[in-house]
Amino acid sequence: MMKNITIKKQQIIQVEGTGDEKHQAFAHGLNQIHGRILKEKNDVIARIEPIRIEVVKAEEETYTERFLFFFVPRVRISYRVLLDVTVEVTSIVMEEVTFVEKKVLAPNHVPLPRWMKKSHKEAIK
Template sequence: MEQVTVKKRQVIRVEGTGKEKNLAFANALNQIHNRVLKEKKDVIVRIEPLAIHIVKAEQETFTERFLFFFLPRTRVNYHVLLDVEVAITLVEMDTLHFEEKAIADPNGLPLPFGKKQIQKEVN
């Protein structure tokens, strides 16, 4: 058998938001799998992050009030933009060669009775 897996490196830009720093970071990293699947038409075996570079990290702070005057509280939202270098192990479908075999229709219905059985039921 021949080796069919191929390793490729790719840089993917993802962004995430959250109410805490770690939630924003986790939200961004969870998007890597979907981005790779959208770009590749091959079978993905493994996605391994190699390096993470922070392009932008922002903290938004605002004061929230109930009925415009009561119970003021400070709210914080975090936003991160990351460049993630990943090593992708995949099977390229274009390089695979399939043997072609002609077979009978696997979805065909075999008839449960033949000519002889029909005659016996009539008699």
């Protein structure tokens, strides 16, 4: 009978995202979740599922940009969000996996032809 080797845990991860548009700021923040979880855990991650997303801070920064300090002024907008994301992480518990030891030939092993095997054994004696 197979035993269950996966475990599910919930955790809160805080990420920050920036972008020229609102949806880019959110996407940048959410794309950081996978990397942050992999840094924290040594287990094999099977699935990461966001359950709840809370906006801690959402900022809109505006400034006027000018070409050569005088010409063609335009207003630039940048968005920044700070998110608390509750995720459910399904991982594989490596301590629960039993590996069976199996002896095999080395990968660099070169098989000898049959006619050389007898003379090779005699040379070793």
